[in-house]
Amino acid sequence: EAGVAQSPRYKIIEKRQSVAFWCNPISGHATLYWYQQILGQGPKLLIQFQNNGVVDDSQLPKDRFSAERLKGVDSTLKIQPAKLEDSAVYLCASSRRQAQNEQFFGPGTRLTVL
Amino acid sequence: GENVEQHPSTLSVQEGDSAVIKCTYSDSASNYFPWYKQELGKGPQLIIDIRSNVGEKKDQRIAVTLNKTAKHFSLHITETQPEDSAVYFCASGEGNNRLAFGKGNQVVVIP
Numbered sequence: 001e002a003g004v005a006q007s008p009r010y011k012i013i014e015k016r017q018s019v020a021f022w023c024n025p026i027s028g029h030a031t032l033y034w035y036q037q038i039l040g041q042g043p044k045l046l047i048q049f050q051n052n053g054v055v056d057d058s059q060l061p062k063d064r065f066s067a068e069r070l071k072g073v074d075s076t077l078k079i080q081p082a083k084l085e086d087s088a089v090y091l092c093a094s095s096r097r098q099a100q101n102e103q104f105f106g107p108g109t110r111l112t113v114l
Numbered sequence: 115g116e117n118v119e120q121h122p123s124t125l126s127v128q129e130g131d132s133a134v135i136k137c138t139y140s141d142s143a144s145n146y147f148p149w150y151k152q153e154l155g156k157g158p159q160l161i162i163d164i165r166s167n168v169g170e171k172k173d174q175r176i177a178v179t180l181n182k183t184a185k186h187f188s189l190h191i192t193e194t195q196p197e198d199s200a201v202y203f204c205a206s207g208e209g210n211n212r213l214a215f216g217k218g219n220q221v222v223v224i225p
Contacts, residue, residue, distance in 0.1 A: 004157070042118075042203045042215030043158065056212055091157050102148075103213070105157030 004106035012112045018080040025094030035091040116141040120216035133191040137204035144206040
C-alpha cells in the first residue's frame, strides 16, 4: 500500500511569512497526526484528528498554528506568522485507529525560518 | 505530563555485536511502549512495540523487554549490521492519549 505522502519536502521562508504543509494519509486510516521534530529531539505531537474531528490539540500553538482535515482524508497544517523557533521537520502520521495502533510516518517537511 | 528519557544518547558497536538502549518513563499509567527507527531524511518507522501485559517480545534480531515496576523498557539488537545504524526513539502512551517520545539514541555500527 502507498505510504503517507507529504509536500513540500523542503521549505525556506523568512520570519513573519506564512507557510502551509500538506499530508495525504494511508487510505482507510481514520487517525491523522501532525508532529514537530526539532533537530536532536523526538517528535512532539501538535494535533491529532479522528476522521475530520480534532481529538487532541493541547500542544498546538494556536496563536500561529492551524490545521484542518475537512473531508476526513488529507490535511493541511499552516503557520502564520512564522518565527525562527519554528524551524523543524514537520511529520505527518496516520493510523487505523487512535493512539495505540502502529503509526505510519511520512518523510516530513523540513522548514527553515530565516 | 509523561517524561521519557533514553540512554545512552550515542552508542557505537562493532558489527556483529549486540546493542542495548534503555528508556525510562514517568507515568505509571502508561501501557503502550513502541520503538521507532529513523534514518536520515526519513520519517520514523515502527520496529517493535510492547504492551504492559507482556514482559518481553522478540522479532528476529530485535527484542524489547519491559519492567513496569522500575518503569523502564529496553531495545535489544543482536548481530548488528551496518544497516542498523540510525536514530532510535522510544515512546510511551496510555489509552488514547498521545505518545510521548524520547530524544533518541544514535546507534553507529562499525563495519
